[in-house]
Amino acid sequence: MTAHPFETGLDANAANYTALSPLSFLKRAAAVFPDGDAVVHGDTVYSWSETEARCRRLASALAKRGIGKGDTVSVMAPNIPALYEAHFGVLMLGAVLNALNTRLDAAAIAFMLGHGDAKVLITDREFSATISEALAILKSQTGRDLVVIDIDDPLAAAPGQLLGEMDYEAFLDTGDADFAYGPPADEWQAVSLNYTSGTTGNPKGVVYHSRGAYLLAMGNIVTWGIGKGARYLWTLPMFHCNGWCFPWTLAAIAGTSVCLRQVTAKGIFDAIADKGVTHFCGAPIVLGMVINAKPEDRRDLPRQVEAMTAAAPPPAAVLQRMEEEGFRITHVYGLTEVYGPAVVCDWHTEWDALEPEARARKKARQGVNYHVLESLIVADPTTLEPVPQDGKTLGEVMFRGNVVMRGYLKNEKATKEAFEGGWFHSGDLGVWHPDGYIELKDRSKDIIISGGENISTIEVEDVLYRHPKILEAAVVAKPNEKWGETPCAFVTLRDGAEATAEEIIAFTRDHLAHFKCPRHVVFGPLPKTSTGKVQKFVLREQAVAAT
Incomplete structure (x- = not known):
């Protein structure tokens, strides 16, 4: 069969095809806006040319430790320059970035380091107690030792211990600021490993690819209209879905990252x-x-x-x-x-x-x-x-x-x-x-089925948040002999406010069909996961005992 003209002599080659990679954003920002503010951390400001050089040095230093394609580099740090730089320096090697949730306990961190086969751990001294315990657990379970590099950030509130062989800045000094990098040969290549904040059992390791990281970063620009001159405050944890891919978005627009440890x-x-x-x-x-x-x-x-x-x-x-x-x-x-x-x-x-x-x-x-x-x-x-x-x-x-x-x-x-x-x-x-x-x-696990009718906890919570005395609210199912389940509300009041369960229930009855309204109200702080989500599985257990 004769090949179609559009399929003849028109193959992909180095001139017309490059794998999509967020590394191209960094390269362009450093070339076009070398003196623009890239990262602000307290009184420290790094330009885009300085940031690219620091990322190259990180990649080079990791390469000298044998890190290469497919190797996992874990980072335990708040929103500071080192974690931002890891979003590029690790990728320059074809390695995989695993940004660890700083709010997790030692057992969870040890699981992630082991499950993800981390070879290097870069860790901020604020979390040294958790990391020290996690490394001991990992050692006892697997016999493995990691290369540990400390971040000795002067803005850290807690003193902490230095656990590694050297600090991050000294580690960068072992690297080459002219380290060569480019996009991966295959844009399906893994670039990051993010663990879900599961409420039961071990978390699952979600693998991102280079193409997706590039496209979501661009999607943020189109969706939000964020452009040149933007100064972005890191209130969202960079460990959470790689900061929703905003480290790469900010490089694409040559915007400024304003770090915020707490x-x-x-x-x-x-x-x-x-x-x-x-x-x-x-x-x-x-x-x-x-x-x-x-x-x-x-x-x-x-x-x-x-x-x-x-x-x-x-x-x-x-x-x-x-x-x-x-x-x-x-x-x-x-x-x-x-x-x-x-x-x-x-x-x-x-x-x-x-x-x-x-x-x-x-x-x-x-x-x-x-x-x-x-x-x-x-x-x-x-x-x-x-x-x-x-x-x-x-x-x-x-x-x-x-x-x-x-x-x-x-x-x-x-x-x-x-x-x-x-x-x-x-x-x-x-x-x-x-x-x-x-x-x-x-x-799917939170929907309340009362007398055969579905009740959305979100709908009930939305009404509770309209109450002027309520700061936070969450609703879960409480077993009921007659109806199967009925809503139970857990409420945190604003400072200085006082309210009764009867008052809260009456308020919801003014705004909802009565079968959707809570029959029980429990006052107090809401339990949350490490990423700030309400732990409804805990509340469901408490609802069983609520009277």
Whole structure:
């Protein structure tokens, strides 16, 4: 058979094809804006040329220790320059970056170091107690020793111990600032390993590829409209989905990373006022921190500040308060398995004319796919048939496209289950509105079934957040002999506020169908995971005993 003309003599070659890699962003930023601010950490400022040189030296120093393609380099650090640099220096070798969750305990860290086959650990001295114990556990379980490099950051609040053979700056001094680097030969190559914050059992290791990292970084730019001159405050942990790929996004736009070791309301307001911050990301817990800041921690906003939020669905009341205080909110949604945010509540200008509460409720919907995500559906998890776009029929949210993970490391069974039928199954339940926007209603394991009726805990929580005395709220199922399950609310009151369970229940009955309202209210702080999500499995256990 004669080959088609379009398939003859038109092959990919070095001139017309390069594997997509976020390393190209760094190379361009250093060449085009060499003197621009890349990273700010306290009084230290690194330009883009300096940052690239530091990343090259890191890569070179790791190479001298035998690190190469496919090797895992773990980093235990807050949002500081060393962790930002690792997002490039590790990739320059074709190695895989494993940014560790700084809030985890030693057993979890030891599991990740062992499961991910880490060969080098770069660790901040603030976490030396946890790391020391984790290394001892790893040694006892596997007999393995790691190369350990300390970060001796002068801005660390806790003294900590130095556990490694040298500190990070000395390690960089062993590397070559002219170390040559380029994109991988194959853009399917693994670039990072991120562990899910599982609530039961060992976490799963999510593997990202170079193509996905590049595309999600670009997707952030298109979605948020973030561009040159942006000064981004690191309130979102860089260990969480590689900071939603924003280390690479910021290199693409030659923006500035303003580091923040400890996230506090005062730290956020000070950075906006003193460091020129224009953008930040965070879960709703961070937004709550801002709107509930003490008067002495606040500063006047010198400009409108862009805030992107995701993780647990943000209550409409929180979004409304943020916008009233001068922050413009972009609501996104995603999971570790899709590189962070892959869905956005893409705003329509005509919605600006809505009343504030109605506008906030529109913004509380999760939305539509990022440009770089091929498809997003709400479907029956068994048949994979899309649900009607009626805003009522419940289904599972599913993803398909280039910003879906390669799979779970060393877990073919879980990978196969997650990709059943050619879609990534999120485990999140939602509805599909007539305009094509999705809205989450619950995790599949969190939905309450009372007398055969589905109750969305998110819907009930959204009402509770409107109560002026409530700071935080979470709702779970409580077993009930008659109805099977009924809602149980766990509530944290604002400082100085007092309320009774009867008052809270009466408030919900004014805003919800009565069968959806909590029958029990428990007051106190909410248990949270290391990434700030409410631990509903803990609350479900407590709900059983609630009277």
